[in-house]
Amino acid sequence: MSEPFTTGSEDVDTAMGRLQDHARRQDWDLVIGLTELPLHDQEGRHLLVDTDSDRQTAVLSLPALGGFRMRIRARRAVRSLVSGMADPSTNDEHRVALPRARGRWRLLLGMVLANRPWLLVPGLKSALVAALATGAVATINSTVWLLAGSMSWWRLVSASFASVALVVAWLVIDGELRDRPDDDSPQARERSRLYNASTLMTLLVGVLICYAALYVVNLAWAFFVLDPGVMGGYVKVPIGHGDLFVLAWFVASAATVGGGFGSGLESDEAIRAAAYSKREQDRRDRLERDRSET
Structure with missing residues (x-):
């Protein structure tokens, strides 16, 4: 399903909350959200992916993948997330932050390419x-x-x-x-x-x-x-x-x-x-x- 994110969804906690609401309403076992928006944590770090503590919800920022070969990289990332979330032995919260300098340039490149x-x-x-x-x-x-x-x-x-x-x-x-x-x-x-x-x-x-x-x-x-x-x-x-x-x-x-x-x-x-x-x-x-x- 596809829907627009509202104001404030650049914050990862807001995005995760939206995805968890969908999971409860649809009775999904796990849900992964893909967004063209850059995601940030409370410390202001740019994020590639974040999963909740129950390993049932994850959100992936597409621009953080860098822009080039976006579909291939997104498929690989989603497969990795599904495998990790489906494994009951790993139920810790997993948050992947981009490197400060190099990661910011990669995120910026992804945003530019998304603008065509x-x-x-x-x-x-x-x-x-x-x-x-x-x-x-x-x-x-x-x-x-x-x-x-x-x-x-x-x-x-x-x-x-x-x-x-x-x-x-x-x-x-x-x-x-x-x-x-x-x-x-x-x-x-x-x-x-x-x-x-x-x-x-x-x-x-x-x-x-x-x-x-x-x-x-x-x-x-x-x-x-x-x-x-x-x-x-x-x-x-x-x-x-x-x-x-x-x-x-x-x-x-x-x-x-x-x-x-x-x-x-x-x-x-x-x-x-x-x-x-x-x-x-x-x-x-x-x-x-x-x-x-x-």
Whole structure:
């Protein structure tokens, strides 16, 4: 069975209580809950799995598995949990905490992959149209040819970093994607930092994928419509086919910024839907409703 977790279910005791309620109502011998939320104990440690003292209930945090080969790792973990819970000789409470530093990065990676950052740009249609239009127009602009040819490699790299950072910052601000802690406790602040870090990494990966795709599209467009000899005669500078790669690089930076501002035509709900997985979006919507009711 599947159901959304309510506010506060990032706390492992709350999650365990929900699972035990289901076990009593359904008369189950054992129950294992899988969640896409990160789990924490009372000390603020990130957890992979926790079982109750009777070995009848367990909860497994999928992001803590690391994101890669998620289905295979989840099956192995569930089989191990079932075997342990079914063995009457082992009835002690078992709580697996992730290592402080390395575990946090693994959890963060799992949260980012759960958000599917490769679907960010297709989910923002206005941004995609704006980026493609900016690239198409810039490619055939003679001023852009001169600017691209005059820029050193480190300035091109700086322009790439600046364009990606600008778009990420714009999406966070325009879409109101910053997570706020529920209270002033260290645990709540740590959870918010984790969610905000996963949001930034999701957007960063998504925008980088967009940047690479724009580079390929603009390069293909440049080779299709531009003749280096004609370009060189127009701007009075020798231009070869190799210069088209530099041109596409510069245009990709401009197109990325154009796409970022094009996302301003999208609603906040559309930006959140593109940036988050469905379950994470539902979690944030419930948090906002709970805050508004209180």
